[in-house]
Amino acid sequence: MNTKRHREWMKSRAEVRLAAHNREWMSKAGAFWFALLFCSFFFLVPARLPAQTEAQQKNSCLTCHSQLDAPLHVDTQTFAESIHAQKGITCVTCHGGNSSSDDPTEAMSAAAGFKGAPQRKQVPTFCASCHANAAYMRNFNPSLRTDQYSQYLTSVHGHLLAKGDTHVAVCVDCHGIHDILPPDDPRSSVYPTNVAETCGKCHANAAYMKVYKIPTNQLTLYNTSVHHAELVGKGDLSAPTCSTCHGSHGAAPPGVKSVVNVCATCHVFQAQLFDASPHHDAFSSLGLPGCVTCHSNHGIQAPSDAFIGVRKGAVCLKCHSAGEPGYDAAAKIHTELTNLDASVTHSRDILSRAEQAGVEVGQIQMDLDQARDDLTKARVSIHSADLKVVDQNIEAGLKVTRATYKAGQAALAQASYRRKGLFISLGITLLVLLSLALLIRKLESGPHF
Amino acid sequence: MVLGMNTRASDRSPNRRSFLELFLGTGIVASLISFIYPVLRYIIPPKQAELGANLVLAGHVGELKPNSGKIFRFGSRPALLVLTADGKYHALSAVCTHLGCTVQYRPDLHLVWCPCHNGKYSVDGANISGPPPRPLQEFEVILKGNDIYAQRSQNS
Amino acid sequence: MSAPAKIRNWLDERFGWDQLMAFVRHKTVPTHRFSYFYFLGGMTLFLFGLQVVTGILLLMYYRPTPDGAFESVQYIMTQVPFGWLIRSIHSWGANAMILTAIAHMFSVFFLKSYRKPRELTWLSGMILLFLVLAFGFSGYLLPWNMLSLFATKVGTNMAAQVPLLGHWILVFLRGGPDVTGATLTRFFGFHVAVLPGLATLLIGLHLLLVQRFGMSVPPTVEAEWKVDPSKVQELRFFPNFFLRELMAWYIALAALGALAAFRPWELGQKADLFASAPAGIRPEWYFMFMFQTLRFLPAKVGPFAGDLVGVLGFGAAALVWTCLPFFDNDKRGRGKRWIAGAGVFALTYFVGATAYAYLVAR
Numbered sequence: 001m002n003t004k005r006h007r008e009w010m011k012s013r014a015e016v017r018l019a020a021h022n023r024e025w026m027s028k029a030g031a032f033w034f035a036l037l038f039c040s041f042f043f044l045v046p047a048r049l050p051a052q053t054e055a056q057q058k059n060s061c062l063t064c065h066s067q068l069d070a071p072l073h074v075d076t077q078t079f080a081e082s083i084h085a086q087k088g089i090t091c092v093t094c095h096g097g098n099s100s101s102d103d104p105t106e107a108m109s110a111a112a113g114f115k116g117a118p119q120r121k122q123v124p125t126f127c128a129s130c131h132a133n134a135a136y137m138r139n140f141n142p143s144l145r146t147d148q149y150s151q152y153l154t155s156v157h158g159h160l161l162a163k164g165d166t167h168v169a170v171c172v173d174c175h176g177i178h179d180i181l182p183p184d185d186p187r188s189s190v191y192p193t194n195v196a197e198t199c200g201k202c203h204a205n206a207a208y209m210k211v212y213k214i215p216t217n218q219l220t221l222y223n224t225s226v227h228h229a230e231l232v233g234k235g236d237l238s239a240p241t242c243s244t245c246h247g248s249h250g251a252a253p254p255g256v257k258s259v260v261n262v263c264a265t266c267h268v269f270q271a272q273l274f275d276a277s278p279h280h281d282a283f284s285s286l287g288l289p290g291c292v293t294c295h296s297n298h299g300i301q302a303p304s305d306a307f308i309g310v311r312k313g314a315v316c317l318k319c320h321s322a323g324e325p326g327y328d329a330a331a332k333i334h335t336e337l338t339n340l341d342a343s344v345t346h347s348r349d350i351l352s353r354a355e356q357a358g359v360e361v362g363q364i365q366m367d368l369d370q371a372r373d374d375l376t377k378a379r380v381s382i383h384s385a386d387l388k389v390v391d392q393n394i395e396a397g398l399k400v401t402r403a404t405y406k407a408g409q410a411a412l413a414q415a416s417y418r419r420k421g422l423f424i425s426l427g428i429t430l431l432v433l434l435s436l437a438l439l440i441r442k443l444e445s446g447p448h449f
Numbered sequence: 450m451v452l453g454m455n456t457r458a459s460d461r462s463p464n465r466r467s468f469l470e471l472f473l474g475t476g477i478v479a480s481l482i483s484f485i486y487p488v489l490r491y492i493i494p495p496k497q498a499e500l501g502a503n504l505v506l507a508g509h510v511g512e513l514k515p516n517s518g519k520i521f522r523f524g525s526r527p528a529l530l531v532l533t534a535d536g537k538y539h540a541l542s543a544v545c546t547h548l549g550c551t552v553q554y555r556p557d558l559h560l561v562w563c564p565c566h567n568g569k570y571s572v573d574g575a576n577i578s579g580p581p582p583r584p585l586q587e588f589e590v591i592l593k594g595n596d597i598y599a600q601r602s603q604n605s
Numbered sequence: 606m607s608a609p610a611k612i613r614n615w616l617d618e619r620f621g622w623d624q625l626m627a628f629v630r631h632k633t634v635p636t637h638r639f640s641y642f643y644f645l646g647g648m649t650l651f652l653f654g655l656q657v658v659t660g661i662l663l664l665m666y667y668r669p670t671p672d673g674a675f676e677s678v679q680y681i682m683t684q685v686p687f688g689w690l691i692r693s694i695h696s697w698g699a700n701a702m703i704l705t706a707i708a709h710m711f712s713v714f715f716l717k718s719y720r721k722p723r724e725l726t727w728l729s730g731m732i733l734l735f736l737v738l739a740f741g742f743s744g745y746l747l748p749w750n751m752l753s754l755f756a757t758k759v760g761t762n763m764a765a766q767v768p769l770l771g772h773w774i775l776v777f778l779r780g781g782p783d784v785t786g787a788t789l790t791r792f793f794g795f796h797v798a799v800l801p802g803l804a805t806l807l808i809g810l811h812l813l814l815v816q817r818f819g820m821s822v823p824p825t826v827e828a829e830w831k832v833d834p835s836k837v838q839e840l841r842f843f844p845n846f847f848l849r850e851l852m853a854w855y856i857a858l859a860a861l862g863a864l865a866a867f868r869p870w871e872l873g874q875k876a877d878l879f880a881s882a883p884a885g886i887r888p889e890w891y892f893m894f895m896f897q898t899l900r901f902l903p904a905k906v907g908p909f910a911g912d913l914v915g916v917l918g919f920g921a922a923a924l925v926w927t928c929l930p931f932f933d934n935d936k937r938g939r940g941k942r943w944i945a946g947a948g949v950f951a952l953t954y955f956v957g958a959t960a961y962a963y964l965v966a967r
Contacts, residue, residue, distance in 0.1 A: 419867065488662065
């Protein structure tokens with residue numbers, strides 16, 4: 001036997017056995033570690049379990065109160081969806097007591113710190129105990145305002161409440177009690193599209209408001225307004241509702257002097273022009289409420305050219321009568337607006353006729369848009385009550401309409417250039433027809449019977 | 450009797466015949482030219498190529514300085530091409546969604562602004578202030594060589 | 606040998622050119638008081654050729670999609686040099702061709718040119734008339750404006766009236782249950798491929814048959830000529846009749862050019878699939894008599910829907926009219942008198958209902 005070779009052979013066999021053993025061991029070890037890793041996955045990766053709130057833990061308050069009738073009834077589902085429940089603020093946080101006890105006497109004992117439902121007069125301070133505490137509110141929403149209570153104290157509601165009138169609105173009247181939702185939730189009673197209805201719960205109730213001797217038609221009027229149409233009808237959240245002009249927590253009607261400022265937050269140009277106009281001083285001296293004088297406050301309609309002028313239905317007639325400079329100015333302004341409007345339509349007509357005839361007028365039509373912009377600006381500039389200011393826009397617009405009208409005429413004339421071309425080809429055709437006729441005559445002028 | 454069988458070309462005087470032939474020949478050639486000329490001009494494509502209703506040439510690279518805008522035509526409506534300070538092009542419809550005035554780019558505000566009622570939009574078209582109820586329609590900007598195109602989405 | 610003679614020789618050796626030319630040279634056209642009606646067939650052919658040429662030119666710029674159709678026609682009308690001319694000639698030419706086709710049909714009817722042996726000529730001609738109407742109907746949708754959209758809706762709705770197959774026909778025509786972009790694609794396919802192909806075949810057959818049998822002479826004139834053969838008058842087709850026909854074609858082209866310049870075909874408003882029908886929707890003039898008839902009919906005729914009666918009635922009338930030569934088999938060769946009477950009624954009704962629809966009904 002070749003010992004050396006045998007030894008080498010043995011060695012290689014041993015290596016193979018070792019390798020196989022290693023492989024087996026490694027596969028077993030690998031399987032073990034893999035299994036360990038796999039299982040730990042479930043422990044190391046935090047499972048997405050819902051936050052364990054008090055509401056999902058035992059709440060004996062709801063167990064009973066969900067079965068009771070009004071005014072002690074609290075709906076479990078509604079409360080669970082409310083913002084307080086979502087943040088872990090439940091029954092005992094506000095009312096005190098013991099929510100783990102099923103015995104009502106024990107749960108609602110003074111020993112357990114039970115406070116009961118606050119009286120109406122106490123509601124603002126009750127809510128403010130958290131909501132005016134900036135440090136506390138920072139734990140939940142650092143950007144949430146904490147001045148609602150101090151604002152409330154400045155409001156008509158706050159003043160009357162301080163005098164002992166519990167008829168007025170307190171926090172829960174607008175926000176709800178156990179069903180409070182954040183104001184940006186469309187289901188909330190204070191979401192912009194719902195605000196008017198919420199205010200109307202009292203303010204539109206003639207019987208309820210009888211003692212205050214203020215009108216109760218604001219909601220009805222507002223619902224006919226252009227602001228309502230934009231906000232509720234078209235979902236444009238930038239349109240105003242009650243709280244936009246009156247304030248929400250510090251709710252009070254804007255004073256006669258400050259109405260313009262309120263409207264000016266959106267209607268900037270009109271307010272600027274008005275402030276510079278003779279109407280500003282005139283209205284102040286007469287104690288007239290700025291914009292509201294002409295546009296009214298709650299039932300604001302979209303204005304038309306008929307709004308201004310001296311014809312029936314124009315607001316200028318409320319103060320101005322024939323012979324006054326104001327009357328003449330109003331009449332002139334109206335005439336100019338309708339003139340420019342008609343001029344724009346006139347140009348548009350001729351351009352569409354040219355387009356129908358097949359002439360390219362897209363650029364001219366775009367130029368005409370400038371005139372329409374000028375008309376829109378002119379309609380804003382009437383707030384200056386100054387014919388010169390209005391004239392600037394009107395003249396700019398008329399310049400454009402005159403130019404586009406001429407361009408429209410030129411376009412139509414271009415169509416007529418075709419007629420010249422046509423007459424030339426007609427002439428040639430006549431030539432051909434004539435010669436054909438003569439040729440036929442020649443061909444057939446042989447002897448015939 | 451069949452007309453035309455007995456005509457003898459030699460019967461007519463050469464002058465009259467050649468005059469008639471010339472007349473007819475000229476006429477027919479002239480009429481053919483008056484037909485062929487418009488057809489030839491028609492076949493040659495016009496310079497203003499039709500890209501379709503949804504694609505428009507908005508401008509050329511280098512035409513706008515950074516932080517400026519220009520109005521261009523999209524179909525028969527105005528549109529706005531903006532080059533922001535950081536070198537990005539935006540193309541928007543320039544018809545204000547409030548009452549239809551033509552908006553403009555305000556370099557001082559870095560915003561799109563409507564002079565009629567002070568409406569403001571971001572350069573993406575989002576309505577951020579004032580009366581406009583909806584954003585401005587945004588167009589896709591396509592750069593090809595030196596040309597800047599604005600494309601309207603088919604799904605709009 | 607001169608060059609033209611060499612070419613003639615080359616063609617003759619392969620295609621029998623000389624024989625063909627001899628036929629052409631000997632072809633004659635009978636001349637009598639009704640001869641002017643012989644122009645109508647050639648005029649229709651000329652107008653068809655014009656439609657093909659202008660149609661091919663329009664194809665260079667037209668886009669058959671809802672997004673592009675209206676805009677491309679606008680482009681043709683306003684940006685392409687002489688685009689307004691080509692497009693207006695095509696639109697006016699279509700109406701002219703339909704008019705001459707109908708006039709040709711009625712003149713053949715009243716001059717009794719459909720009699721033996723020309724039955725197949727009449728048959729192919731009637732099919733051509735239906736094809737021409739289909740051309741008009743399919744082409745009308747292509748500019749994709751409001752009028753054409755709703756005219757197509759109304760027109761295809763009539764197809765649904767056919768019993769049993771009505772719904773399938775409607776879906777086939779529209780490319781779906783409603784008139785949409787799919788309809789436009791389909792109508793475009795019909796208008797530029799299917800119908801031209803069929804029309805070319807049938808025109809070829811129709812012309813071949815006309816050459817085969819020569820021009821028919823109306824029975825009254827035939828009788829006169831039989832009595833007195835010296836009265837027979839004929840005209841050589843080439844060059845005499847052809848020169849006259851050429852004059853007519855020039856006049857037609859000049860008229861169409863004048864219409865294009867003075868009354869360019871309008872663009873209308875782009876079709877909006879979601880808009881409601883604008884007031885005054887009606888089909889083109891050549892369908893008006895059917896439209897007016899349906900308006901005349903009451904909602905119910907006995908147990909049947911009025912519209913159904915109308916559609917089936919017209920279908921039956923078209924079938925009878927097409928099979929006319931097989932009814933008029935008067936051995937004496939004069940034709941039955943009542944057939945002429947029926948023709949007068951048909952023509953009067955066609956003209957009368959159309960006039961009524963435009964002048965009286967609003």
